[in-house]
Amino acid sequence: MAWRRGKLTAILLIFEVVFIVLFGILVVYDDQANATATQNSLTPAQGGADADNNVLRAYYPMFQDVHVMMFIGFGFLMTFLKKYGFGSVGFNFLVAAFVLQWATLMSGFLHLHHGKIVVDITTLLTSDFAAAAVLISMGAVLGKVSHVQLIIMAFVEIIFFSINEWVGLTFFKAVDVGGSMFVHAFGAYFGLAVARVLYREDMVGHSKEGSVYHSDIFAMIGTVFLWLFWPSFNAALAPGDDQHRAVINTYFSLAACAVVTFAISSAVEKDGKVNMVHVQNATLAGGVAIGTSADMMVHPWGALLIGSIAAVLSVVGYSYITPFMADKLKIHDTCGVHNLHGMPGVLAGIIGAIVAAVASPAQYGNSVYQIFPARAPIENSTELATIQAAFPAIEAGNGRSAGLQAGFQMAALIVSVLVALVTGALTGLLLRLPIWDHPEKDSMYEDEDYWEIPEEEAVDMNGSL
């Protein structure tokens, strides 16, 4: 145990020192946050920036919503385990804080500006999105790995996450405003692959893997904040009317998803009761399922339909697919991320491709070239000149047809899932190295080995108050 102490401390301090050094070499403030930038010492009339319209203000409210989702949302959602509450909210906190720094670097390596990593409110936001991927993967292995394993997983996952997203956005020019393919599907299948490789029979049917009454209520804090702020997650990076539409679509998808989750939960459970696991998780699937197409013209009725389908898929997943995967495929998924993020993420990608396939200038106007930049005509074409005359915001693209864009959307989805599965499996092999202190059966789903636990619990619970 003394050995373990050294490990967590050493690993975290080494990483933190490396982060500080790399930040010192590479990371600089964006001009909008940099006192050295001349624009911040001049008035607008003299070519300076308008202090009242700093880009911070445009993003900050939605950024904070997403921030709450990562640390309160995911953190409390996982407290449903009766004896793993400290680990759920605490390791979620540790892992996310670790990723905020590491993702700033990894994403920055792929988007260097004159050899520097430039940070502003949008990079803080995208680092939070990257944290989501890791926290989703964490849900698949919750209670079955040590804190050291979680940190190693987070470190490795962010490398592949960043590259996969970069490939999808830069080469495939796929669009995914809410990150359903690049964040949710990637995080889920990465975590499931790790779980498959780490599988041991004693992980399944474990006596400590379950909730108690009040731990389920703690979990609802996470669920409800995730549900409430999901419109911010899906809309934060979209501009103008696209952002407005993404909020509306996500709001309605989630509303329908919540209602249908109760309907289907009651249908699949014995005695027609409602299952808290479904309410805690499947109600959120509508946020994932609309993610790729949130800024597209799915219309309010389409949003309701997408949310409804996601609810059915997710509840059925919890009731039938998760047990099947644990029994037959040796994939044990503690939080059921396959049902909340995996399948709904794939559904989102497919919906995104379908909507892309039917997106036309007739319906979107010139916005179609803003939402799908690769559909804009190629550089120096007369088509581009015509469009830019009306709407200069459009940049030269690849002149893709709607169908071709849809194909690239599907390609990005398939590649994301495959990369997640392969790199997740490799990460699982890495995590099997004995040096990471993989927990034994008795230490699973329990805080005891990792946390100082208050001693008086038993006395108190039986005592007079």
Next chain:
Amino acid sequence: MAWRRGKLTAILLIFEVVFIVLFGILVVYDDQANATATQNSLTPAQGGADADNNVLRAYYPMFQDVHVMMFIGFGFLMTFLKKYGFGSVGFNFLVAAFVLQWATLMSGFLHLHHGKIVVDITTLLTSDFAAAAVLISMGAVLGKVSHVQLIIMAFVEIIFFSINEWVGLTFFKAVDVGGSMFVHAFGAYFGLAVARVLYREDMVGHSKEGSVYHSDIFAMIGTVFLWLFWPSFNAALAPGDDQHRAVINTYFSLAACAVVTFAISSAVEKDGKVNMVHVQNATLAGGVAIGTSADMMVHPWGALLIGSIAAVLSVVGYSYITPFMADKLKIHDTCGVHNLHGMPGVLAGIIGAIVAAVASPAQYGNSVYQIFPARAPIENSTELATIQAAFPAIEAGNGRSAGLQAGFQMAALIVSVLVALVTGALTGLLLRLPIWDHPEKDSMYEDEDYWEIPEEEAVDMNGSL
């Protein structure tokens, strides 16, 4: 019980299918969220919309605060019941998600634009307000009705809520920026009327109707978020300086209300102790009581006074009026909504009328015609021309005097309470139909009948951790 399963599932799925169909026929995006609208494919210089100033941004922070109030605020406030935590936060979630969709339609029917229901961030917000009315009513019957009854109640209530509000705003031209008359008083008296009709003696003094230590702390999550975000609730729909003033007034009213609640609670309780029920609820009465006049010139001292009076009224209500109503009037009010929303809502309406009666152009300038649109001079009058020359935002009104406006404020209050009582009573009769599975005594205030409950609770609580 298998019968019940079918019911919840069937009712929710039927409603959801109807919602999708009606949305498909009727609901369209507002131009500010619609890619098809030409303005979103042009630059501002060419007559397009300014993407950086989409209306979404003006409303979104306060919208999200209100959203949190509905789902976290009301949801956790009701978790005080020791054995009904799942139902409190879970059915609150279900009912609110249901209402977001249904209120979009009902309110839309009354405000059709060229035969269509147009949605944008302001309609998402007003649907959340509508949810508040139903969640307040739910508080009166909490633990005493089935989930199916809650859905039926929500469906019926939204019809009458929408019509009542529409009448009050359109015909009476009463103003109620924080919805104290149209949301709080309506929701409370509707719920109390339902509770009266559903009254059975075994509902009162029930052994499960009470809190435990940690359920009271869960409830405080709801209380504090409601208290914090109430300024957003009262100010979200007001413009400019009115909005600023509504925030200030609500902040001070609530601060005074919290202090006075502790003072009076300690005065009315034996031994001078403070009662958690008062802290959870009466501290919020100041938000209700200032609601109608939040954007008026009540001045900061007036806000403190209103909040103080509301606290006294509410604590006295919990200590003396609620037991009286249960014993003598056969109205059992689980959450005491009469004390938090009913009486403070009536108080708010009366204060609103008084402040309207003394509102003069000398104090408000031309704003008096903005806050009370019916006081603006009639169309084509020279008075109107003079005002519009200085402040074109003013539209033609009814030329009402201050006193006449005050009269219409009182009329709107009285009508709201009466409509709520009558339609609530009728809804109560509907809910007494045996098909809705009205719970028996043993099923009241308890999750057992409606939720899969973790089995190991007893063992765990007596166990070593």
Next chain:
Amino acid sequence: MAWRRGKLTAILLIFEVVFIVLFGILVVYDDQANATATQNSLTPAQGGADADNNVLRAYYPMFQDVHVMMFIGFGFLMTFLKKYGFGSVGFNFLVAAFVLQWATLMSGFLHLHHGKIVVDITTLLTSDFAAAAVLISMGAVLGKVSHVQLIIMAFVEIIFFSINEWVGLTFFKAVDVGGSMFVHAFGAYFGLAVARVLYREDMVGHSKEGSVYHSDIFAMIGTVFLWLFWPSFNAALAPGDDQHRAVINTYFSLAACAVVTFAISSAVEKDGKVNMVHVQNATLAGGVAIGTSADMMVHPWGALLIGSIAAVLSVVGYSYITPFMADKLKIHDTCGVHNLHGMPGVLAGIIGAIVAAVASPAQYGNSVYQIFPARAPIENSTELATIQAAFPAIEAGNGRSAGLQAGFQMAALIVSVLVALVTGALTGLLLRLPIWDHPEKDSMYEDEDYWEIPEEEAVDMNGSL
């Protein structure tokens, strides 16, 4: 006990009546919230205010974040005590609501405008900051004083807090954007001085001073919301790029602080386990430590380093300094505010002075005169004219050098700590007067004496659900 009842009620009602009277005499709306102001009845073209750009909108999102920090953050952070949950979240609520009103007056007395106290969204915000100081002090004496003592402490503390801050900002012209010196260090050392004077041996090693499993999870609600919204606390009052930078710096400082807290906690605890007390508190020290310099050019690597140092300092404080202070110095610090606010606040002040000492126009451009107003050249100097020609926002200052500004920063820090210690000690003496019902040993760290407690707890916990 009946005597106590009278006291709380009487004290609160007397204060509230005095507040209402003083508000009536002194407090008026700012023009941006005042219907009487002519600007709000004219269009912008006629010299009126732009309703779409009311100052409320610029501050409101960060204001609400800070508001959540005060009532949810501090309130739930203190619920870690197993038998003092009602008092933690409830008295936090009472004290903060009391301070919002009293700080509006006290701060207003020091900043009168034509004999009036003018309130707007920025004064609501600074009243919340003032509440922070008192809530920090409350952490030092939590569970050891009566509610009446808390109110008296809050009343007295706000007087000295306001004067100290006013002296520091007005005479020393020290800058402290995140309030680490004037709020955190002041609040901590004030509370510690009170705790020293109130010290009794029976306060230490008390059987009820500890957590249980679920009370530690409740406390994490407070921790995580404080951690998430701290960037708003540090940035709310800064303009333009300074605000943007303050958000970035605080975000990274906190991220590093969280990671290093886990590393050091595991290093100092036996068996290498992580201690929940550290996670609940030391993770936040990075927000305090960067507070004074949050808007300065510390660079992202500097923010990581500051957060890392703060974590080490804070964890070491909890493990070694707090026990030492309790045993040897007779200072018992219930929440360890010395480790979360005291030492990190002093560290923040020192860092602020160092960064001020090296701040040059070469790095900051003319912003250096905006961040450190006393460094601007004196009135009527040619240097000032040159600067104002480029950046009219700069006002005449004292022509201080970087070194002199650093000296004044250190002076403000030292004075803040000394004033806090002296006035805190005097307040402690006042609180020892027998009329305030100082609790006996059996009443400490327990709600029983102050709150109506649900009776069925014991039965329920041992019962079947």
